[in-house]
Amino acid sequence: MIHHAIPLAATGLKIDWVRMPTYNTIMSVAAGAGLLLVVVLGRQLLTSGRTITPEGWVLAFGAIGFTLVATGLHMTLTWPLAGQGFPFDNIIFGEPAFAFGVFLLAACFYLWKRGAELNSADRIVRTARVARPISVFVFGLGLACFGIAAAGWKYTLFAAPPEEPISGEFAKWPVLEASFISGLYVLVGIGALLFPFALRRPRSWVSPVIGVVWGLAGLVFLLFGGLNYFTHIGLIINTM
Template identity: 40%
Template sequence: MITYTTIMGLAAGVALILLPMLAYQLYKNRIQTFDVWALTFGGLGMILTISGGHMSLFWPLQSPEKFKNFMFGEMTCAFGVLLILAAVYLWKRGNSVLAKGDQALDHLFTVAQPVSVFVFALGLALTAITIGAIQFEVFATAPSQEPILGTWPKSLVNLSLCALYALPAIGCLVTLPAVWVRSQKLMMVACSTWFVTGIGWLLVAVVVYYTHIAMDFNFRVK
């Protein structure tokens, strides 16, 4: 049984929480060095790229959860690559960015313009996933042997997990205009959706560590 979606959810959740935190620290001019941020993003990015890449290429999850190989695997792999790129940039160019003082934020808006197009594309993909997941209740596939996800009302479980795709979709779609017009208000909207989503994925991942243990035990005793 493949269960490493737990560490993927954990890493994605933490990264989604840290990105808005970094943006807030930049806005308040409280950043002294980018090194620790680069190391953290690099580590989280490696976890997501490796695990998401493996899931995307080899489809380890079988029916009835086959669809999660691309819904979860491809999105986390893409997120991981973006985190690694951000880590490399902050590690190599962080000091020169800080040297710009009050112009640092404006400079980062310029740097982020090309990648914001890909972020927008990810937002479209997340939107499509959300619509499909709501229509076909694809997240309501946990067996009855798994507590919470498999025993709670399926519509509640499905809509809750759909929200964790819909919120970052909004953030990704808003990022493109936010970056190109240098709108701090729009960027705040994006960061807010990512922060809430990060908390959601973190909590889900923690809960699933328990539910997977319980599910494995319940299958074995039967």
């Protein structure tokens, strides 16, 4: 199998990986885990009588937030990070990951200082009031997610080359992966646009909708990011 892979790489796509670093693998896993944990914490807050351990959420949000800020900030400020024809990745992956990481680090700091308030009698009202100012930024990023999704569909972005294992099997139909990734951004965008309204009426129908769309998107990002550890390693080997 090794001898068979060498001529394929020699005659197929060539990528100078020194000029095109990529780490949307860890970014996808972290973003997926972060979305899932936000949904879980929101559900715990809305469940009467549920005791919350703030120290655990400080550790989780801090670890994930640092990962997203470090990778997202570098991808956002290094223009273009992908020096072989993919500068749009800086916008599509770097900026949303950086912003989400900042949100999680801010939540980490708040819970570290004021985590005991999560178990107070008025925790829902108190948490909603604290989160309202930042909800403007969340709403704006929801609009950005729709913009990214629209660009993905219009320009058929996200399609894997034939040299990439598994995903490359669908290279002949680039609209499939474009629709898949764009659909994930739509789910995240829906939740972000609804977030400010959920803070006004936390127990309304809006909160469960956010939980569904963010939970589904988070699960897919987590699993897809894990899968990409295999597919991206294969792509690197096949294009060196």
